[in-house]
Ligand code: SF4
């Protein structure tokens with residue numbers, strides 16, 4: 032009871048219905064924590080090289096976090112892991128809501144599935160007993176309907192993770208949904224669940240989660256809450272001021288290193304949508320399939336997604352488990368669905384600016400529609416933008432699009448297209464596996480219109496505006512991800528305040544200096560990756576971590592929860608180990624790290640002629656090399672060196 | 683680290699019905715047993731056993747208490763951060779987040795939605811990092827509106 036982890040995993044073989052409970056030794060937690068670290072450990076060791084992501088050898092894992100349920104805040108995130116059918120390599124997706132503690136309350140740190148079931152099933156765990164149940168009646172229902180049906184049967188206390196029709200139809204850009212609209216969307220792992228014929232995981236446990244020193248946990252949490260609620264005058268400003276701040280950041284040649292207190296204030300007031308307009312103005316949002324800029328989407332267009340307007344629909348704020356901040360919201364909407372989760376910044380921009388769509392109602396609708404379908408809003412929006420560009424260039428014609436007039440900003444056509452993608456109908460079938468797969472099928476130069484990293488569409492943060500994004504899109508074992516590192520993130524994590532040897536950013540600097548390539552940049556990027564790998568092992572929310580390492584006591588919580596006496600540097604080594612293991616997983620499965628670099632358009636190989644990122648080029652190849660060196664991976668190939676693996680104890 | 687049942691048990695099954703963890707088994711009129719790995723030490727069985735036949739994790743005999751007198755959570759919304767930890771901590775699911783925001787502010791708030799199923803274990807109070815919950819003897823039968831008013 033005084034350990035923060037349950038010390039057990041459940042391995043379900045869907046091919047024959049066997050379930051094996053396995054004890055995990057303490058030393059595994061000491062090296063990999065739980066969560067994504069434990070997931071990486073199991074998948075690396077157990078999945079045969081070259082396993083077909085859509086075959087029986089792929090292992091799909093639902094992993095909780097080491098700190099989840101221990102009395103810490105911001106520690107309710109869970110990680111879905113598996114081999115990604117979208118990228119062919121390491122896949123993970125992170126999600127909040129209430130599912131993370133539910134895994135532990137069933138007595139497990141993680142639940143894994145291998146094999147393929149012959150008919151639709153779901154897993155039900157109650158009172159220490161796990162059973163597979165027939166899911167034929169649920170197959171075909173959307174994520175919200177399925178969750179409601181299962182909760183009606185098993186009670187509201189049960190936590191439910193499900194796939195929607197997109198996952199059932201093995202769309203390579205589908206995810207896994209919980210809490211009626213929180214979705215572990217990236218890496219296409221919904222397709223893995225779909226192909227395994229696993230409709231849902233229903234968890235209804237009551238086991239207690241321990242901590243070595245509960246009093247210390249509480250004390251640390253109070254400290255964190257103080258900073259979460261630290262009053263900032265910014266919170267009184269209207270949404271339009273955010274937009275103007277973005278404009279200022281675009282025109283000023285000198286910028287300041289950012290403090291996460293600013294961002295937490297935005298999150299608390301508006302959620303991620305607080306950035307809707309600001310990001311467009313400052314060159315953070317990609318527009319018009321990464322060919323446009325703020326000039327194409329000026330304030331008079333973006334004001335339709337003004338955070339204050341989005342917020343008007345909000346009935347009440349939504350907090351993930353153990354979150355004192357609450358960036359989410361439950362909204363009332365017009366039309367088909369009465370309630371919906373407030374659309375996140377990523378969804379608003381992917382379904383909005385990226386497709387030049389200015390219609391906010393359609394964004395609300397598509398967000399809910401995609402959550403229910405279990406399809407990733409980022410990849411869906413990006414794939415639609417790709418299709419529009421193909422159409423505008425004549426690569427796709429009306430004949431190919433089933434008559435849809437796929438023009439920039441044609442809201443009706445965008446809605447129809449995405450509905451078709453979920454149904455895999457006509458052109459939708461072609462696009463349901465993301466832009467890279469579609470481009471390969473279309474040919475005729477369509478590849479030129481894609482923007483992806485290793486097959487995955489990057490998120491709505493332009494690496495030409497913050498080169499750090501381009502680094503992480505390109506070098507992460509899960510390419511295309513925005514929730515790991517950036518120039519900005521490094522500033523906010525404030526790791527140098529706790530971890531020895533890390534560079535401290537200058538408080539005021541010339542914007543152009545972000546593009547200089549040097550050792551400090553490489554150190555900063557590597558630190559972000561290590562820290563987020565650690566965070567994902569602990570189940571931490573990145574937004575919480577933005578508060579800064581002295582205000583959110585991650586390292587101290589870990590020590591108080593476990594009774595270990597690790598230094599911050601030793602914790603960073605755990606992060607390094609997890610990151611290296613994921614990279615080793617990729618190498619084992621034949622991934623060539625270089626092939627994961629983000630498309631040249633997003634690097635600015637042909638620099639933009641106008642807008643916030645005018646003239647910017649980010650030399651990803653050079654940056655990647657510096658990053659790899661920091662990890663002891665070969666600086667030319669990105670493959671972990673033998674001595675590095677040995678040093679970290681990876682066999 | 684589990685509750686145990688002594689030979690005083692006459693197999694009435696009251697404990698089995700109240701246990702939220704499904705930890706107790708036994709046939710009617712035969713001695714019952716608690717499964718060590720499942721017991722979460724909520725104490726509900728001890729509070730219902732008419733025979734005084736249940737020992738807590740320390741081996742101390744539990745006294746039966748009238749259900750109407752079981753402690754109930756009282757939540758101080760001024761200090762509550764709406765983190766939802768209490769709701770997850772509750773083994774019977776009697777706490778819930780409101781669907782509407784607080785009077786002043788935008789956050790939802792936790793409340794005792796189903797006072798009848800509350801077993802008075804106090805896990806919500808123990809787990810709340812803000813110490814916003816105290817376990818109180820109910821003055822009268824509490825219900826949803828009471829929980830709101832007391833805030
Ligand atoms: S203490 Fe609670 S969990 Fe344990 S046997 Fe009694 S009622 Fe069940």
Ligand code: SF4
Nearest residue numbers: 762763765766768810
């Ligand atoms: S655990 Fe405490 S702070 Fe969190 S919602 Fe419950 S009462 Fe509020």
